[in-house]
Amino acid sequence: MSSSAFPLDPLDRLIVLATQDGLPRVARPYHAVAEQVGAAPAEVMARLQRMLENGVIRRIGAVPNHYALGYKANGMTVWDVADERVDTLGERVGQLESVSHCYQRPRYLPDWPYNLFAMVHGHDRAEVEQKARQIAELLGDACRGHEILYSTRILKKTGLRIA
Amino acid sequence: MDALDRAIINQLQGGFPLCERPYAAVAEQLGSSEDEVLARVERLLRDRVLTRFGPMFHAERLGGGLSLVAMKIPPGDFERVAEIVNAMPEVAHNYAREHALNMWFVLATETPEGQREALDRIERETGFPVYAMPKIREYFVELKLHV
Numbered sequence: 656m657s658s659s660a661f662p663l664d665p666l667d668r669l670i671v672l673a674t675q676d677g678l679p680r681v682a683r684p685y686h687a688v689a690e691q692v693g694a695a696p697a698e699v700m701a702r703l704q705r706m707l708e709n710g711v712i713r714r715i716g717a718v719p720n721h722y723a724l725g726y727k728a729n730g731m732t733v734w735d736v737a738d739e740r741v742d743t744l745g746e747r748v749g750q751l752e753s754v755s756h757c758y759q760r761p762r763y764l765p766d767w768p769y770n771l772f773a774m775v776h777g778h779d780r781a782e783v784e785q786k787a788r789q790i791a792e793l794l795g796d797a798c799r800g801h802e803i804l805y806s807t808r809i810l811k812k813t814g815l816r817i818a
Numbered sequence: 819m820d821a822l823d824r825a826i827i828n829q830l831q832g833g834f835p836l837c838e839r840p841y842a843a844v845a846e847q848l849g850s851s852e853d854e855v856l857a858r859v860e861r862l863l864r865d866r867v868l869t870r871f872g873p874m875f876h877a878e879r880l881g882g883g884l885s886l887v888a889m890k891i892p893p894g895d896f897e898r899v900a901e902i903v904n905a906m907p908e909v910a911h912n913y914a915r916e917h918a919l920n921m922w923f924v925l926a927t928e929t930p931e932g933q934r935e936a937l938d939r940i941e942r943e944t945g946f947p948v949y950a951m952p953k954i955r956e957y958f959v960e961l962k963l964h965v
Contacts, residue, residue: 661879671875678872680860682839682852696838703836703873711879713959717830717859718870724827731915731922742955749958757957760886763949767888767919770954802917810912811904811923812869 661709666694670702678715722809726776730783731804732790733769735762740797741771747793748773753786768800780805819867822850826858830871883930885952887937888919889944896920899944908936919949 663671669692679687685703689696706712721729736744741759748771749757756774773790777783787803825848835843841859842852862868877884891899896914903909903923912923927933937948 661881663880671873671880674872675875676872677863677870678834680841680856680863682841682856684840685836685838700836706873707836709879710876712873713876715834715836715873716832716871717827717834717862717868718874719827719831720866720869723865723867729913745955745957754958756959758886758953759955759957760951760953763951767949772886804915804917804919804922806913806915806922808914810900810914810921811909812911 661706661711663711666692666698667702667706667711669694670699670706721776725778728777728780728783729806730775730777730780730787731806732773732775732783732787732801733804734771734773734790734794734801735768735799736771736794737797737799738770744794744797745771748790751786751789751793753777753789769802775803822848822854823858823862823867826855827862827868830859830868834871877926881929883925883927883933883952885925885933885950887923887925887940888949888951889921889946890919890949891921891944891946895944895946899946902943903940906936906940908932925950 670688673688673691678684681687685700686696689699692699703712703715707715745757745759748754753775754773755776758772759770760772762768762770775783775786777786783803787801791798791801826844829844829848834840837843839852841855845852845855848855859868859871863871889899899921900912903921904912908925908927910924910926912921914920915922925933925936927936933950937950940948
């Protein structure tokens with residue numbers, strides 16, 4: 656996936672700033688944003704549509720608190736996967752229904768040999784472990800080791816902010 | 819939480835319409851009313867069943883820098899370091915995890931160059947080294963919890 660930046664003009668930027676904490680809960684939320692940034696509602700919706708199309712906005716939607724939904728076990732599974740196979744296998748791990756995020760990241764040898772990260776949510780640790788076994792099977796002999804890092808506390812959770 | 823709450827959560831994870839009256843559009847799909855959906859979304863946010871609602875921005879495409887950062891903090895220093903890290907507006911999420919690397923947070927900066935400066939500041943203010951792990955490749959990102 657490309658990570659090239661798309662230039663934002665001043666109006667785009669105002670729209671980002673006005674919505675990064677969330678959309679208003681009013682019948683016409685995009686009109687409310689338009690009023691806040693001093694633009695026409697149609698213009699604001701067109702800008703948001705363009706940002707969705709070029710990937711500046713991944714999606715407009717909601718993020719649930721997995722603890723509140725009963726997903727009390729949150730396991731960051733990390734895997735030491737052969738470099739020449741990590742791209743192919745990473746794509747396949749990402750397709751698993753149980754995996755919400757999947758990335759390749761740098762190792763810090765010798766402390767940290769893991770280069771593939773897959774986030775797995777379960778109602779309890781047994782469910783996370785069962786899902787991790789599916790990942791282990793998929794990786795097969797390309798994997799030299801793994802760990803599951805459970806979260807024990809949310810210390811902070813806010814959206815990404817640009818300013 | 820009742821069936822309508824669950825339907826709203828499932829629906830909104832998938833996406834929220836971009837149209838004049840999006841709550842009414844969601845209500846129509848779920849066989850509810852605009853007022854009811856508005857009230858439910860408000861309540862789910864207030865009760866923190868939903869933690870975010872709106873556009874999910876892609877930091878790198880906004881021109882920013884983003885990385886996952888880990889730290890190895892002795893128990894006696896943990897709360898102090900968490901306070902310093904959490905106070906930084908660049909830190910979006912921060913989790914305590916069971917591992918020698920026991921603090922994991924996401925650092926989002928306005929520019930890629932801003933990462934180094936923010937990481938240096940964290941090391942200076944906390945006295946502990948950071949393990950910055952910016953993604954090399956992204957294979958999949960989507961929260962898909964069914965309720």
